[in-house]
Amino acid sequence: MSNQMRVLDFGDGSVPIQLDYPDSKIFSKCSSYGDRVPGTHWNEIAVHHNGRLEYSPNPEQIIMDALYQATDGADFFPVFYQRGKNVDTMLARNCKAAIDKLFKQRLSINLEGGASIPISIQLGVAQYRRDQITPTFHIARVVTRLMKQLIQRDGVDGLLNLDNFGGHPEFKNLVVSLGNPSILMNVCQVIHNDDNERFRLNGFILSNNRIRDIRPLTLLSNVDYALLDLRSNKIKSAERLCRALEQFRARELLLENNPIVKISNFPANIKSLESNFELVDGKPFNMLHKSVSPLDVEIDLEVDGARIDTNNMWKLPEFENSQHWHAFFIPDPIQEFNQEVFFDFFFIRLDPTLSNFYPCYYKYINTEHVFLVRNCFDQIAHLVNNCNLEMTIPTGDRIFRYYLRMNVSTVKQHHVDPEECIQKAVSQCYVAQNRMLNLERFHSRECLKDVMVSLSSPKILTYVLSVASRKFMTTCSEIRLCHNKILVLDGAHVLGMMGCLRAVDLSHNWVQDLSSIHSLGNLPLKSLVLHGNKLCRNYRLPSEYVRAVKEVFPQLTTLDGVDLQTNPGQSLQKNFLCDTGAYELTPKILQRLSKYNKHARNLRNKDYSKASDGVFIGSTYIVEILLQLPRVTHDFHSLQTDVMHYDGKGAVIYVAGLLRDEPPSTRNGHGGRTDIGDVLLGFSRQFVVTFDEANLGLGKRARRLKIANERLHITNPSKTAIRNAFSVNFPDLSERQVEEDSLDVKDHKLLLFQEVTGLISTWVTSIVEEADWDFERALKLFIQKNADHEIPDLAFA
Structure with a gap:
């Protein structure tokens, strides 16, 4: 703090401030200023940080936030903020209440991180003269100008834009932040007192202002607005927020990037505002805890946007410069493809040299795959003009024709980037x-x-x-x-x-x-x-x-x-696929191998004249032979699987690995021969599988597999195989505890059961509950009851 006489001329037409420091007393580390009177003259406040904030991104902002917290809403309008290596200084006047609160804290302020920094105050460093710089006058002038320049955003007119309010160039000699409750109150008073412009307001943009307390907004209550934007502030207390907005009404409240939204009980802690605002951050109150797609709450796919299909592709250039969302609709009546497989096929037709293509908010709606895109017009033009709005499935050379709806929605702040x-x-x-x-x-x-x-x-x-x-x-x-x-x-x-x-x-x-x-x-x-x-x-x-x-x-x-x-x-x-189309076939075979292959045994006949005795023909005979073999356990970690042939109609699958011949518990009943028992053996099996029937099951997507031929060979395992045998323990699925279905799962089972059976809801619930929510048992129970005429005609919708 320098006591040299200086004259501060701000160059804005105001009368200069002459710093002459008539009272040399500097207060620090004390709780009272004795017989001095702050009065209406200029006081100098010094913050002694001693370079501790040198590497902080914005030291001035950190210090001012701490001062606003300490003065707690008292009038405090600093000017002429000066950064120093060890000390920062500023001037303020007409702030007795704020100075009293600083002395009450023994001239110390607490930073947000918990550190404490001492300050000092020198009273009456300059006499106030008329027409000197007046913060409230400058603030009122900027607010009045902005009220005459209302803006439009996301289709909403009449918005007062106070975003980053302290960044206006008119405030270069002032310290202005709406994080200072006294300044926010001053702004709200200016708005409230301007009867000519106030009734044109349709909402407020107060984002990026480090606001903690919005109590001053009560001055603007009891009016129906469209928007209150409080994003990217420091609002933490749900109780204070709800109290301040108790009488404030608007269609939408924006709270994104405030500490309050990261609290574990959000949004339940602001439920009292549910009648004041329809939406919070673009979502209805009852969906705040979920990620809500514009397809659910903002877009009407029947009427929004302009349809583009093969009949009017010539209209596409009209949307070349559009920044809005565009929707793709790809028909798939029986939902043949899940999301991942669908996009695997769709991405085939994209041009890798054009814009990045990011499908957003994917959803399967009414027999169609639907998603939104934006900022990729060149890719859209390629899909329309070069690909003719067709998605080709390489296997089977099938074609899915689709259409677009352009400009279905503007881009909102809460939309995904x-x-x-x-x-x-x-x-x-x-x-x-x-x-x-x-x-x-x-x-x-x-x-x-x-x-x-x-x-x-x-x-x-x-x-x-x-x-x-x-x-x-x-x-x-x-x-x-x-x-x-x-x-x-x-x-x-x-x-x-x-x-x-x-x-x-x-x-x-x-x-x-x-x-x-x-x-x-x-x-x-x-x-x-x-x-x-x-x-x-x-x-x-x-x-x-x-x-x-x-x-x-x-x-x-x-x-x-x-x-x-x-x-x-x-x-x-270890594992080999001759064709990736057989990928889904392999795990199905392995899952069933433990059941189909319970009784593997070396059937090789050393007498070559009887070699044909080891070949079995006919499903009944084969099953009978298999049932005669002893019980074995497979080492699933040792299995090696090769799909040697696949053509969409059949496959040849080769499985090799290790098994253990389990100790016998009974005699086998065929000649009284005892099983070998507790012996490790190597085995290989070759399956020739054909697809016997397709379009089965509830979704008409299942295929029935038929083993047309099989070769089984038993060998002595290698020393390495024996050393590594059964080194990995797999859980016994039969011992796994079945968890009770969640409410969502139960609801889906009821809906699916109703769709399959055609029963009314009361009968659906009755039968599914009787089957303990086991869907397969419920279907069997339905078939049995229907055959026994236990279900009346009135039970069917």
Whole structure:
């Protein structure tokens, strides 16, 4: 605090302030100013931070927030704020109540983080003269001007825009923040007293003002507004918020980015405002705890937007510059495809050189797949003009024709922003302990539930990697990209900023050949995992595979988890699919193997003249033979599965592994021979499977499999197989406790049962409850009751 005489001329036409410091007394660490009287003259307040806030993003804001908290709503309008290395100073007048509260705290203020900083006050440093700078006058002038310049946002007119109010250039010599309750009260008084403009107001935008207490808004109550925007403030207390807005009414209240929305009992703690506001952050009160799609509450798909189909594609250019949401409608009457499979097929027709395509708010509605997109007109034009609004299914060469509705909704503040979601998801994927970025199954992250992010798109993959590279430039040493359906990685150069990156996992993707990931060769990688990609099947021998990879990545020391320096050869692939179309078939066979294969045995006949005796023909005879074999347990961890042939009509599946011949409990009844018992054996089985019938089940999507032929072979297991036998324990599913269905699951069972049977709701509930909510038992019970004529005609809708 300097006591040198100075003249402050603000250059705004106001009379300069002459600082002459007639009273040299400086108060600090005390609770009273004795016989001095603050009066109406200028006082100087100094904050002695001693450089503790040097690296804070906005030290002035931190200090002023602490002062506003300390003065607790008393009139306090600082001017001429000066930053210093160790001390910050400001002037204020007509603030006796505020000064009293500062003295009551022994001239100390508490920062938000809990630290305490001393302040000092020197009273009467300059005499007040008429026409000197007056904060309330400047504030009133800016508010009056803004009331004559009301804005429109999201289709709502008549909004008073007070966003970041303290940032107006007219306040360059003042300290203005609506986080100061006295300034917010002053603003509300100006609005309330302006009878000429007040009745034109339809809402208030008060975002980005660090507001904690909105009590002054009670002056503007008892009027029906359209909007109250309080986003990005410091509102924490639900009790104070509800009390302040008790008489305030508006169609929508915006509270996003306030501490109150992160409290565990939000939104229940503001339920008293339910009659005051229809929407909070774009959602009805009863849906605040859920992620609400615009398709549910904002968009009428029957009337909103302009339809574009094959009959009027020429209208599409009208929407070239539109920033609004556009809706896609792809018919699928029996919901043949789930969301993931549907997008796998839809993305085939996208042009990878055009804009990123982010489907948002996907939903299956009335036999159609529906989603929203925006800011990708070139892709839409490609799908309309070049693809003729057709989605092709490669297997079977089927075509699904679809249509669009353009401009179905404007973009609202609470709507999803795909790139913001991606940035958030990438941040959540980093595991600091292992210095690893785990992007495995990236599209399934919780914060991406409203947007479909497909890393099969090279441009989107490059964007995700660029975000990761900027966020973890000096820390990340490993990236996992497995299970992302990646076809091409041609943007790996963006990872060049990651100076510590040494390992990349690309396993279980759709990479066809090494040229698709050639750009990774420019990185100093030591470890690479490519297992589970089609490119691995391009080589007959492991040595050929290793040699080809080393040509692109000569610096590698580890490939697919194998140390190339000590073990230059590679282990063979455990499971093999000749055609990815057979993927869903394999687990079904394995799930049933334990039941179908309960009694495996070596039936080889050493007498070759009787070799045909080991071949059994006819389902009845085969089952009879199988039932004669002893009980065995399979080591499922040892199983290796190869699908050697698949053509959509049938498949050849080869399963090999280890089994244990269990100790006998009884004699088998065929010659009195005792089973071997407790012996480890190797086995291999070859199944020839055909699809016997299709379009079965409630959804008409099931297929019946028929085993047309099988070969069973028993061998002595290797020493390694015996050593690793049954090293992994699998839970016994028969002992698993069945959890009681949730209310949502029960509701869905009732609806589905009603749709299948056609019964009225009372009968549906009665039968399903009688079956203990077991859907299969309920259907059998219904069939039995109907056959016994126990269900009257009145029970059917």
